[in-house]
Amino acid sequence: AQSVTQPDIHITVSEGASLELRCNYSYGATPYLFWYVQSPGQGLQLLLKYFSGDTLVQGIKGFEAEFKRSQSSFNLRKPSVHWSDAAEYFCAVGAREYGNKLVFGAGTILRVKS
Amino acid sequence: EAGVVQSPRYKIIEKKQPVAFWCNPISGHNTLYWYRQNLGQGPELLIRYENEEAVDDSQLPKDRFSAERLKGVDSTLKIQPAELGDSAVYLCASSARQDRNTGELFFGEGSRLTVL
Numbered sequence: 001a002q003s004v005t006q007p008d009i010h011i012t013v014s015e016g017a018s019l020e021l022r023c024n025y026s027y028g029a030t031p032y033l034f035w036y037v038q039s040p041g042q043g044l045q046l047l048l049k050y051f052s053g054d055t056l057v058q059g060i061k062g063f064e065a066e067f068k069r070s071q072s073s074f075n076l077r078k079p080s081v082h083w084s085d086a087a088e089y090f091c092a093v094g095a096r097e098y099g100n101k102l103v104f105g106a107g108t109i110l111r112v113k114s
Numbered sequence: 115e116a117g118v119v120q121s122p123r124y125k126i127i128e129k130k131q132p133v134a135f136w137c138n139p140i141s142g143h144n145t146l147y148w149y150r151q152n153l154g155q156g157p158e159l160l161i162r163y164e165n166e167e168a169v170d171d172s173q174l175p176k177d178r179f180s181a182e183r184l185k186g187v188d189s190t191l192k193i194q195p196a197e198l199g200d201s202a203v204y205l206c207a208s209s210a211r212q213d214r215n216t217g218e219l220f221f222g223e224g225s226r227l228t229v230l
Contacts, residue, residue: 004156009154034218036221041223042223043117043118043205043221043222043223043224044157044205044207044219044221045221046218046219046220049218090156090157092156101159101162101170102157102159102219104156104157104158105156106154106155106156107154107155107156
């Protein structure tokens with residue numbers, strides 16, 4: 001069965017510090033990978049996506065993520081966090097073989113302290 | 115360009131009452147999705163439409179949930195009767211034909227349902 005694991009429910013970082021949010025997936029097909037961000041009371045906004053090619057992908061707001069097939073991971077990173085980055089982050093996986101249905105992780109809540 | 119529009123944003127009802135949610139996708143997007151997001155969890159797919167056809171409704175609890183997309187544009191999701199466990203945020207999303215094979219979705223702000 002397809003599954004996505006985000007091991008950290010909450011993460012707190014200081015403003016200006018670096019950030020890494022973990023995402024591991026279990027998929028029996030070549031995956032498409034996404035990171036979405038959700039601010040309180042808002043819908044999900046796409047940060048970045050990986051379909052193929054370069055395994056290091058750049059997204060909006062200074063985020064990047066690296067696809068590591070050997071580790072079944074797609075971790076999200078940002079070199080310097082801003083207070084406005086406080087939100088909930090969701091990793092999602094899809095595959096053409098599964099009708100492109102996205103499976104989401106449970107999310108990681110990011111808190112930024114000043 | 116307008117995004118995915120959902121209404122109502124918030125709804126509070128008593129159990130056993132009916133409720134309906136409405137979604138207007140991005141213009142030109144053929145694929146429409148309804149997701150449910152329980153507190154502290156990621157979204158889970160309820161139903162996916164290609165134009166007016168429901169192509170994946172395997173996760174929709176058909177005893178009490180129904181959905182329609184009559185003209186292949188707007189969609190409604192109905193719950194009748196609502197149960198306490200239906201309290202959640204109901205998210206609508208859409209995608210364009212060129213994105214269909216890559217799964218990129220555009221989400222609305224959601225409809226938060228509280229069942230008392």
